[in-house]
Amino acid sequence: EDQVTQSPEALRLQEGESSSLNCSYTVSGLRGLFWYRQDPGKGPEFLFTLYSAGEEKEKERLKATLTKKESFLHITAPKPEDSATYLCAVLSGGSYIPTFGRGTSLIVHP
Amino acid sequence: EPEVTQTPSHQVTQMGQEVILRCVPISNHLYFYWYRQILGQKVEFLVSFYNNEISEKSEIFDDQFSVERPDGSNFTLKIRSTKLEDSAMYFCARGTGGYNEQFFGPGTRLTVL
Numbered sequence: 584e585d586q587v588t589q590s591p592e593a594l595r596l597q598e599g600e601s602s603s604l605n606c607s608y609t610v611s612g613l614r615g616l617f618w619y620r621q622d623p624g625k626g627p628e629f630l631f632t633l634y635s636a637g638e639e640k641e642k643e644r645l646k647a648t649l650t651k652k653e654s655f656l657h658i659t660a661p662k663p664e665d666s667a668t669y670l671c672a673v674l675s676g677g678s679y680i681p682t683f684g685r686g687t688s689l690i691v692h693p
Numbered sequence: 694e695p696e697v698t699q700t701p702s703h704q705v706t707q708m709g710q711e712v713i714l715r716c717v718p719i720s721n722h723l724y725f726y727w728y729r730q731i732l733g734q735k736v737e738f739l740v741s742f743y744n745n746e747i748s749e750k751s752e753i754f755d756d757q758f759s760v761e762r763p764d765g766s767n768f769t770l771k772i773r774s775t776k777l778e779d780s781a782m783y784f785c786a787r788g789t790g791g792y793n794e795q796f797f798g799p800g801t802r803l804t805v806l
Contacts, residue, residue, distance in 0.1 A: 614792040615792040615793070615794075617794050617795075619797075624782075624800075624802070625799060625800065626784050626786075626797035626798050626799050626800045627736065627784070627797045628797070629794050629795070629796055629797075632793070632794045634792070670736065672736075674792050678749075679741070679749070679790070679791065679792065680726075680738045680741065680749060680751075681738075681795070683735045683736040683737075684735065685734070685735050686735075
């Protein structure tokens with residue numbers, strides 16, 4: 584069975600303190616990996632899609648990278664408004680339905 | 694601006710009652726999905742809808758669930774006889790098919806008492 588594991592479950596940072604969130608996966612035939620941001624009580628907001636190992640995507644303070652076993656979401660000099668839960672989802676095999684991880688809850692203190 | 698809108702934003706119902714959740718696409722798309730997220734849990738797939746037909750469904754999507762596109766634009770998710778464990782956020786998403794990303798609506802919070 585496909586597994587998507589995100590770590591840490593929760594992360595507290597000071598404003599400006601850079602860090603990384605991890606999404607490790609054990610799937611047969613990765614077709615795509617997605618990162619979403621989810622604010623409390625809201626729907627997931629799409630951030631990035633990565634398709635192959637070595638691929639990188641950037642948006643403002645966020646940078647997503649992909650290897651054959653895991654993906655990282657790097658947050659550079661975070662601000663309080665970056666506080667949210669970050670979700671990773673994986674497409675594999677012949678399915679067009681992503682499997683989501685449990686997410687990492689990020690709190691950035693001013 | 695959301696890719697899809699959902700109504701109501703919050704629905705409270707009694708156990709055993711039927712509920713209908715609605716998803717309104719902003720523009721014409723062919724691929725739609727329903728997910729649920731129990732508080733503190735993962736986002737879970739329920740059903741996908743392509744070209745007005747169910748294309749895939751999960752084990753969660755049992756006989757108490759149904760989806761329709763009654764007027765050619767809005768999508769509805771019906772839960773026939775709600776249970777306490779149906780309490781969750783329900784999200785509609787639209788996609789472009791294939792191995793591409795999906796875009797989620799704001800969700801409906803369903804509370805079953």
